[in-house]
Amino acid sequence: MASTIKAADLTVTIAESVLLNGFEQGTTNTYTIADVNEVQRRIVNCNGSLQTTLVKFGPYGSGAARGPEVHVDDVRYIRITNLDDAFFATLNFKIDTTADDSTDPSVANHNAVFRLAPGESFVMGTVHSALAVNTDASIISIGNLKDVESIVADIPDAPGTTGLDIEVFVALV
Numbered sequence: 001m002a003s004t005i006k007a008a009d010l011t012v013t014i015a016e017s018v019l020l021n022g023f024e025q026g027t028t029n030t031y032t033i034a035d036v037n038e039v040q041r042r043i044v045n046c047n048g049s050l051q052t053t054l055v056k057f058g059p060y061g062s063g064a065a066r067g068p069e070v071h072v073d074d075v076r077y078i079r080i081t082n083l084d085d086a087f088f089a090t091l092n093f094k095i096d097t098t099a100d101d102s103t104d105p106s107v108a109n110h111n112a113v114f115r116l117a118p119g120e121s122f123v124m125g126t127v128h129s130a131l132a133v134n135t136d137a138s139i140i141s142i143g144n145l146k147d148v149e150s151i152v153a154d155i156p157d158a159p160g161t162t163g164l165d166i167e168v169f170v171a172l173v
Contacts, residue, residue: 005037005038006037009035009036010032012031012077014028015028033076035173036077037172038172039170040070040170041167041170042167043083043166044153046165048155051092051152051153051154052153052154052166053152054080054150054151054152055170056069057069057072057148057150058072058149059073070170071172072127072147072148075125075126075127075170075171076171076172076173077123078125078168078169079121079169080122080151080168081119081166082166083164083166084118085119087164088115088156089116090113090154090155091114091122091153092112092113092152093112093114093151094151095112095146095149096146097109097110110133129146130145131145132146
């Protein structure tokens, strides 16, 4: 059976609002991502004592079975939001530095970690050739950017029995 879903544009709007000394200093920026034909939106309960894989990327071919695992080349937008009102989460971006080829098996051998406070969101576009890490203070060139292999949440301070909720939104073409 052929799909009846037609690709559509995703419109992303980011707005800040702050009134300082009687003057609005915020701004609104909007951009459009064309030809989105799949979205994944879910709320994941992350237990405070376990690491939780939010999304995994790999070279699994166009039209491959999806779920939490998606093709690295198809991702155009990701938003991860900490829905908790008390505890922070850490987002561990596992980076595949072994290959710059979306057909090889993905191997995570470096990490970049971001802290996500209660209510905060993290937004990024593509995960293909998107991140690099370095062990010294030298500037990393664009040619050294690598694929993100997965994004894993860790909840270091949340109670182990209840954890916290994280919303994941991924737009794919």
